[in-house]
Amino acid sequence: MDVHLRDLRYFVATAEELNFTRAAERLFVSQPALSKQIRQLEDHLRVRLFERDKRAVALTAPGAALLPAARALLRDWDEAQRAVADAAAAAAAVLTVGLSTSVGRGLLQGARERFTERRPGWTVKLRQINWDDATAGLAAGEVDVALLWLPVPGQEEMNLHVLATEPRWVAMRDDHPLAGRDKVAFAELLDEPFLALPATAGPLREYWLAVDRRDGREPRIGATVSNAEETFAAIEEGSGIVLLAEGNAAIYRRPGVTAVPVADLSPCELALAWRTEDHRPVIRDFIDALVRAGS
Template sequence: MDAHLRDLRYFVAIAEELNFTRAAERLFVSQPALSKQIRQLEEGLRARLFDRDRRTVTLTTAGAALLPAAREVIRCWDEAQRVVGDAVAAEAASLRVGLSTSVGRGLLQRAREGYAVRRPNGRLQIRQIDWDDATAGLADGRVDVALVWLPLPNQEVFATRVVATEPRCVVVREDHPLAGRSEVAFAELLDEPFLALPPAAGPLRDYWLAIDQREGRPVRVGATVSNADETFAAVEEGSGIVLIAAGNAAIYQRPGTVAIPVSGLSPSELALAWRADDHRGTVRDFVETLRDASSGSPADR
């Protein structure tokens, strides 16, 4: 059986934390998903890797034997990725840009044009990432920069620059009692079922459920959604309502749904994020390009 590199990363994280909850938080995955992958790894190896009870997690003899080998495999692969990435960047100045939702607002088009001026041989590779990774691929190195909604999990390890500040709207089905309103107060929504991001999204999940504005009132989760398509399908099916940024309300207009401005909520922030220790010129050029692209735009005021 050939183990996936992801499974080895999961194994090493648990071995180092000796705690499934902390390892899941470190990896930006849910604890059930982490446990499932470890079970599959153990089944493939035909060996138990951890002894686990209610209080402690310890490596078995097999787990202790696997740990140094797993670390070496991961190190070699990370080094291979770095070498290949550097070679590609040097040749074409390409940059991988992560997104979790469509950005619109003219930002990407202006960014493409501005980046082409700074890097005539450059290329932007846009990658769509589901919401179980609120960093849009930045945390695990799948992308170089990401357009994300704040707040991020472990935000202190990233550099961020806000490119759009917008009020929040609520999306409801067209036959919802509030559908004809021009504005709704958030207090009127407290008893409604909400669509929620996956738990792995951490503080971003709480933000779009407006936990801080509920004054202790529990949230009713109608369904968990991983991307925009799932979200609007769930609204259309009547599974719940969802908060989104005003700019995205214009992008994601769907038959059968209505977006209504919501009062009593803080504005949402769309930001460019990159790893704070990434000082490559391609990253710096894109950061400056997006700064120029977002300055003075309606969404930035």
């Protein structure tokens, strides 16, 4: 049986992080699933790739020998996939934009108009991606560019342009005791059940739970949600409250749900992201169109 590239990808991430938890977050998978795949790879190769104990993870000699070869194979495969995808996109004249939430703010409509002026015959295709992948398909190569809320896993390996900086608000049922206030302090929300993004969203999950403002107190999780529709259904059911951007409070306004500014949280950032190695002129044209639409 041949080794799957997925197994090599899991191995490389674990070898580079030397921490199964961080590697799982980087790969957008659960830690048990990652551990299972590593064990299967070791069984297939009939070697131990890692030495594990309660304090540390280290490569064995066979693991150290496999690492450069695995990196080279993955690099070659990724380059081949991108070449095929770029050729297909150019032939079809389609640019795919990944999204995790509605964007509104007039950005996409304005960008489409400006982009098609420069690229007549091209189509901008929007692809909605659940929050299991906080990069909205960019890391997996499923989209050409993505509109993301920062921070996201692996953002140091992307090009980013911040399009909007907005205050954070909190959405809740309209019968909540804090509903109707002009603003609230985050301290008033500490004991509330929060709706959380999936664990694979990594730092983005922590950001929307405002973990850095809790002084080490664990957040109460009322439910885990994977997209905007699940989020607002959970609010309506009384499962919890959720932080969101000011602009998204307007986009998702609906009966039974209200949103209030949180006075003492840092603002959030909406960014356009694209791969650092993607130098196609069409990408630059879309970036320019989106920046001009937001100016």
